[in-house]
Amino acid sequence: xxxxxxxxxPGGHYRVPPLGLLYLAGALRRAGHQVxxxxxxxxxxGLRGIAxxxxxxxxxxxxxxxxxxxxxxxxGILQAARDAVPGAxxxxxxxxxxxxxxxxxxxxxxxxxxVAGEGEGPLVALADAIERGGAIAGIPGxxxxxxxxxxxxxxxxxxxxxxxxxAMPAWDLAPPGRYRGAPQGFAFRRLPIAPILxxxxxxxxxxxxxxxxxxxxxxxxxxxASVLAEVADLVARFGVREVHLVDDAFATRRDRALEILDxxxxxxxxxxxxxxxxxxxxxxxxxxALRRAGTHTVNLGIESGSPAVMAxxxxxxxxxxxxxxxxxxxxxxxxxxxFFLLGLPGETVRDVEGTVRxxxxxxxxxxxxxxxxxxxxxEATRQAVAEGGVPEDPSLLRYDAVPWAPAAIGRARLxxxxxxxxxxxxxxxxxxxxxxxxxxTPAHVLALVSRASSYLGRGPR
Ligand code: B12
Ligand code: SF4
Numbered sequence: 001x002x003x004x005x006x007x008x009x010p011g012g013h014y015r016v017p018p019l020g021l022l023y024l025a026g027a028l029r030r031a032g033h034q035v036x037x038x039x040x041x042x043x044x045x046g047l048r049g050i051a052x053x054x055x056x057x058x059x060x061x062x063x064x065x066x067x068x069x070x071x072x073x074x075x076g077i078l079q080a081a082r083d084a085v086p087g088a089x090x091x092x093x094x095x096x097x098x099x100x101x102x103x104x105x106x107x108x109x110x111x112x113x114x115v116a117g118e119g120e121g122p123l124v125a126l127a128d129a130i131e132r133g134g135a136i137a138g139i140p141g142x143x144x145x146x147x148x149x150x151x152x153x154x155x156x157x158x159x160x161x162x163x164x165x166x167a168m169p170a171w172d173l174a175p176p177g178r179y180r181g182a183p184q185g186f187a188f189r190r191l192p193i194a195p196i197l198x199x200x201x202x203x204x205x206x207x208x209x210x211x212x213x214x215x216x217x218x219x220x221x222x223x224x225a226s227v228l229a230e231v232a233d234l235v236a237r238f239g240v241r242e243v244h245l246v247d248d249a250f251a252t253r254r255d256r257a258l259e260i261l262d263x264x265x266x267x268x269x270x271x272x273x274x275x276x277x278x279x280x281x282x283x284x285x286x287x288x289a290l291r292r293a294g295t296h297t298v299n300l301g302i303e304s305g306s307p308a309v310m311a312x313x314x315x316x317x318x319x320x321x322x323x324x325x326x327x328x329x330x331x332x333x334x335x336x337x338x339f340f341l342l343g344l345p346g347e348t349v350r351d352v353e354g355t356v357r358x359x360x361x362x363x364x365x366x367x368x369x370x371x372x373x374x375x376x377x378x379e380a381t382r383q384a385v386a387e388g389g390v391p392e393d394p395s396l397l398r399y400d401a402v403p404w405a406p407a408a409i410g411r412a413r414l415x416x417x418x419x420x421x422x423x424x425x426x427x428x429x430x431x432x433x434x435x436x437x438x439x440x441t442p443a444h445v446l447a448l449v450s451r452a453s454s455y456l457g458r459g460p461r
Pocket of ligand 2: 202203209248249278301
């Protein structure tokens with residue numbers, strides 16, 4: 001069967017290869033299906049361009065990937081696909097369906113099937129069943145709107161244990177050289193960049209995190225040999241010069257992490273961790289292994305400067321560990337960014353100001369002050385619902401939109417605090433000088449301007 005995979009045009013400043021769709025494409029091809037990828041981040045025409053591509057390709061199945069923030073647009077894409085090729089089966093997967101499988105039934109038939117969680121197994125089984133007229137009921141991970149969510153029908157997911165056994169991402173469909181200039185992680189050094197996933201699942205249970213809905217709490221890892229083979233292939237075929245490791249919990253198995261870093265050290269690549277590493281994983285040995293492997297930037301998921309808030313979000317991270325990790329990374333010659341969340345349930349203006357002060361006291365080169373997002377299915381969202389005012393429209397679940405704030409702060413004040421944090425942190429000589437050194441190409445300047453405008457612009461709607 002011919003399958004067309006796509007995703008909504010990027011809403012923000014990122015232009016990154018759609019790694020999830022590339023894994024799905026690899027699996028579909030291995031099972032004998034043909035795949036057409038349409039990525040509006042690098043192809044012309046926005047939604048119309050997608051509809052045109054569907055008409056040209058005449059697929060038997062159209063699959064769209066969606067974060068919660070682009071769930072509406074994803075439905076628009078499937079609606080356009082229905083108009084273009086009415087017979088094509090319409091499937092949605094990704095973070096939103098994983099966290100809120102009921103959204104498939106609520107789409108009123110626009111989305112025919114959803115896939116919750118990891119998608120390689122379910123999508124191949126679905127394409128096989130459609131092609132050969134087999135049964136769809138009972139395929140793990142497939143969300144069938146005909147069956148009510150409350151019946152527990154969607155509890156079973158497809159969870160690959162042996163990640164080395166998965167097909168490699170179909171990189172030829174999204175050559176990294178086409179994605180120029182706005183990767184995840186603004187402080188890149190070299191192009192082209194490839195995002196690589198070395199593991200799935202995170203054993204931690206931070207209350208605000210939407211990751212577990214997609215890949216669960218059990219850490220599963222590729223072997224170092226598999227990771228290094230993928231990187232070597234990307235270098236040989238696409239001239240990749242920088243790698244971004246986008247795992248949720250890369251350093252969970254220390255020996256494995258060190259082995260991967262040792263392997264990368266011989267490959268003359270730049271390396272970065274835009275999605276963050278846990279501060280408590282970083283000791284001196286890991287910091288120097290990171291540097292030897294070519295790491296220029298590590299982001300740390302810090303979240304808050306208040307020990308009480310840290311305890312409430314179950315981050316399980318000590319603020320001293322954060323200080324030590326930042327200093328160790330700096331001592332190893334690595335630039336450090338920090339991720340902070342402002343406006344978590346129960347927070348006050350004092351807590352937010354404490355977080356900003358903590359960020360400014362750390363030896364950080366960059367800081368991201370995101371507004372808390374009440375993502376579907378998380379414990380923190382349940383707390384936010386109890387405080388009141390959680391928006392129903394998932395399109396607002398973007399950090400720059402400030403979709404929710406604790407009653408004690410309010411959304412307009414939280415946006416003002418976010419802007420203030422961004423300006424206070426960055427308008428310091430040390431930080432400005434560091435940024436100036438990072439701006440090596442027009443692409444860097446564009447990425448910086450668009451990033452700054454997402455923090456400074458757009459208030460609550
Ligand atoms: C990389 C990444 C991004 C990239 C996306 C790149 C891309 N186009 O693929 C960028 C940087 C653009 C991004 C942006 C955002 N992200 Co993001 N992102 C991630 C991250 C760290 C890894 C995703 C990844 O590549 N995984 C590896 C691949 C293999 O997995 P995958 O993409 O999930 O795909 C698998 C399944 O989901 C499924 N699947 C996916 N699509 C489809 C489609 C079909 C048809 C089927 C059948 C299956 C299927 O099968 C795939 C293979 O198993 C996750 C964390 C996580 N644990 O998921 C957060 C995460 C998905 N992001 C999140 C958020 C909140 C955001 C932002 C809203 C943040 C913001 N700045 O405001 C933005 C908004 C996105 C937008 N549209 O603008 C949340 C999502 C919560 C939610 N309910 O939406 C997550 C879970 C982070 C978290 N810990 O909370 N993100
Ligand atoms: S925030 Fe990071 S450490 Fe916490 S559960 Fe999510 S991925 Fe794991």
